[in-house]
Amino acid sequence: MELAVEAQTTLGALELGVALRVAPGECLALAGPSGAGKSSVLRIVAGLLTPREGSVRCADETWLDTERRVNLAPDLRRCGYVFQEYALFAHLSAWQNVAFGMRRDVPRNRRRGRALALLERFGMSALCDARPRTLSGGERQRVALARALARAPRALLLDEPLSALDARTRASAARELQTILAEVGVPALLVTHDFLEAAALGHRVGVLDGGRVVQEGRPADLAMRPASPFVADFTGASVLTGTARHHDGGLTRVALDGGGEVASTDAVQGDVAASIFPWEVIIEPAGSEARTSAGNHVRATVVSITEIGERVRLGLATPQPLAAEVTRDSVTALRLTAGSRVTATFKVSATRLTPR
Amino acid sequence: MLPIVAIFLESSPSELVSSLGEPVVQEALWLSLKTTAIALALILLAGTPAAYFLATRRFRGRAVVITLVELPLVLPPAVAGIGLLAAIGPAGILAPIGVSFSLSTAAVVIALTFVASPFYVRQALASFGAVDGTVVDAARTLGASEAEAFARVVIPTAMPGLVAGTALALGRALGEFGATLMFAGSFVGVTQTVPLAIYNRFSVQFADALALSVVLVVVSAAILLSVKFVRGGEALGGVGGARG
Numbered sequence: 268m269e270l271a272v273e274a275q276t277t278l279g280a281l282e283l284g285v286a287l288r289v290a291p292g293e294c295l296a297l298a299g300p301s302g303a304g305k306s307s308v309l310r311i312v313a314g315l316l317t318p319r320e321g322s323v324r325c326a327d328e329t330w331l332d333t334e335r336r337v338n339l340a341p342d343l344r345r346c347g348y349v350f351q352e353y354a355l356f357a358h359l360s361a362w363q364n365v366a367f368g369m370r371r372d373v374p375r376n377r378r379r380g381r382a383l384a385l386l387e388r389f390g391m392s393a394l395c396d397a398r399p400r401t402l403s404g405g406e407r408q409r410v411a412l413a414r415a416l417a418r419a420p421r422a423l424l425l426d427e428p429l430s431a432l433d434a435r436t437r438a439s440a441a442r443e444l445q446t447i448l449a450e451v452g453v454p455a456l457l458v459t460h461d462f463l464e465a466a467a468l469g470h471r472v473g474v475l476d477g478g479r480v481v482q483e484g485r486p487a488d489l490a491m492r493p494a495s496p497f498v499a500d501f502t503g504a505s506v507l508t509g510t511a512r513h514h515d516g517g518l519t520r521v522a523l524d525g526g527g528e529v530a531s532t533d534a535v536q537g538d539v540a541a542s543i544f545p546w547e548v549i550i551e552p553a554g555s556e557a558r559t560s561a562g563n564h565v566r567a568t569v570v571s572i573t574e575i576g577e578r579v580r581l582g583l584a585t586p587q588p589l590a591a592e593v594t595r596d597s598v599t600a601l602r603l604t605a606g607s608r609v610t611a612t613f614k615v616s617a618t619r620l621t622p623r
Numbered sequence: 624m625l626p627i628v629a630i631f632l633e634s635s636p637s638e639l640v641s642s643l644g645e646p647v648v649q650e651a652l653w654l655s656l657k658t659t660a661i662a663l664a665l666i667l668l669a670g671t672p673a674a675y676f677l678a679t680r681r682f683r684g685r686a687v688v689i690t691l692v693e694l695p696l697v698l699p700p701a702v703a704g705i706g707l708l709a710a711i712g713p714a715g716i717l718a719p720i721g722v723s724f725s726l727s728t729a730a731v732v733i734a735l736t737f738v739a740s741p742f743y744v745r746q747a748l749a750s751f752g753a754v755d756g757t758v759v760d761a762a763r764t765l766g767a768s769e770a771e772a773f774a775r776v777v778i779p780t781a782m783p784g785l786v787a788g789t790a791l792a793l794g795r796a797l798g799e800f801g802a803t804l805m806f807a808g809s810f811v812g813v814t815q816t817v818p819l820a821i822y823n824r825f826s827v828q829f830a831d832a833l834a835l836s837v838v839l840v841v842v843s844a845a846i847l848l849s850v851k852f853v854r855g856g857e858a859l860g861g862v863g864g865a866r867g
Binding site for chain 2: 310313314315340341342344346347348350351352354355356357358367368370371414415417418424
């Protein structure tokens with residue numbers, strides 16, 4: 268019941284080349300910047316785009332095999348596809364949207380009942396007669412999900428399922444989606460430009476950049492051991508470039524471009540990128556290096572102060588940009604303003620090195 | 624406003640009824656109804672797929688094709704009539720291979736179709752062009768073939784525009800005068816449609832011309848109102864939304 272995709276194709280200036288496997292009940296999240304070819308992968312699986320070379324297999328069915336000239340039409344592949352802006356049919360009510368795909372499998376007089384049962388599962392049965400135009404973003408998303416599930420799909424394809432929602436709805440929608448994916452138990456392929464969304468929904472995350480999967484693994488592994496500066500940057504870490512000088516006593520010392528030095532437990536030589544997560548960084552008054560010697564101390568100037576709820580994100584210049592997340596209280600205690608000179612401290616073991 | 628009001632003020636109800644009973648008038652009305660209905664059917668049958676093709680495919684020379692399709696919109700009717708004569712008239716380009724029409728009811732239908740079709744095709748092209756492609760993709764992934772997706776999603780989504788285009792083409796076909804006169808002539812019961820009958824009767828029996836005019840005014844007003852009704856329905860909640 269596995270979904271296996273291999274595809275090679277040219278999309279404008281982009282050369283897309285991917286090979287993916289998704290187990291039943293598993294959600295693989297493809298994350299990457301816009302223009303990385305994420306949606307094209309979904310379109311290839313659904314049959315809306317035919318790659319130059321490749322194959323798509325789902326369970327025991329072959330949907331595409333360019334070598335054997337097999338290419339099933341989209342309507343013959345049982346994919347539940349949730350489109351980015353949901354692509355609901357504006358001329359149909361919520362239940363009619365859900366019932367759209369039942370034409371072949373469900374007798375006419377039972378379609379409404381089946382659609383209502385699906386909408387009920389999403390807490391949407393009260394709005395079954397509403398037109399998509401009158402629904403909120405979260406409600407549209409649920410109708411789109413119910414519609415995708417109505418045909419008992421063999422695979423689920425989700426294109427940025429949460430990005431059209433406002434921040435408040437997103438968290439609850441993510442939980443709901445997790446539950447549904449576990450319940451349905453078919454392979455799910457999700458694409459998103461947001462690493463946090465990928466980490467929240469994907470059992471595994473593949474980072475797609477320039478048409479290739481540059482790293483694939485569990486979300487925590489990607490954040491902890493990014494294979495490239497791009498992945499580190501994408502997972503939200505700050506990336507400082509430099510040259511690894513030497514490796515002694517289990518520590519690699521890196522001379523940062525533009526000044527400063529950091530140490531890491533990772534053994535990498537030559538040109539490297541050091542990545543640090545904002546929440547690993549502690550801010551202390553300038554010149555306090557001596558007190559906490561066990562760690563990396565980098566002199567920095569505060570460039571920006573942005574409040575995110577109770578947390579505050581500091582933009583620092585080391586001179587390379589470094590982000591730090593601190594509490595509102597420490598901003599007050601340290602009397603931080605733009606231009607304040609501080610020392611950024613972070614653990615040697617929290618400094619990940621990747622070759623450049 | 625005055626000319627329209629005057630048509631009603633000039634005709635007394637009794638005169639109207641007696642004029643509408645005249646065989647000449649009745650034949651003109653029947654002919655107009657028949658030819659317009661056939662022309663409209665031809666326009667819808669051929670124009671709908673053509674407009675969808677032009678709206679969804681990109682090919683070299685597309686802009687030229689669209690311009691040619693729209694040309695009859697601005698063409699003087701007399702020129703349209705001459706063009707039809709030159710192409711498929713008794714001495715036209717296609718006459719040697721047996722394709723020639725004139726002075727027949729079929730010729731009226733051809734003239735109406737030629738002149739009125741751009742009004743429909745232009746509207747249909749714009750409406751199809753405005754249908755979101757991912758909605759069609761969604762229909763395909765939900766088990767609809769290409770034809771089913773067209774019938775169940777594209778047509779309903781584009782419907783207000785298609786109705787408006789149909790009404791405009793209907794109005795243009797009903798009022799067609801110049802091209803019909805040039806290409807098909809004006810023979811009672813064969814090619815003399817209502818506008819031609821009005822021209823033919825106004826010097827002979829002004830009351831008949833007035834009665835026919837009253838009919839055309841009423842029909843035109845009904846067409847205009849139906850378009851406004853459909854457009855209003857669109858604004859009030861038929862179609863649109865669901866994007867963004």
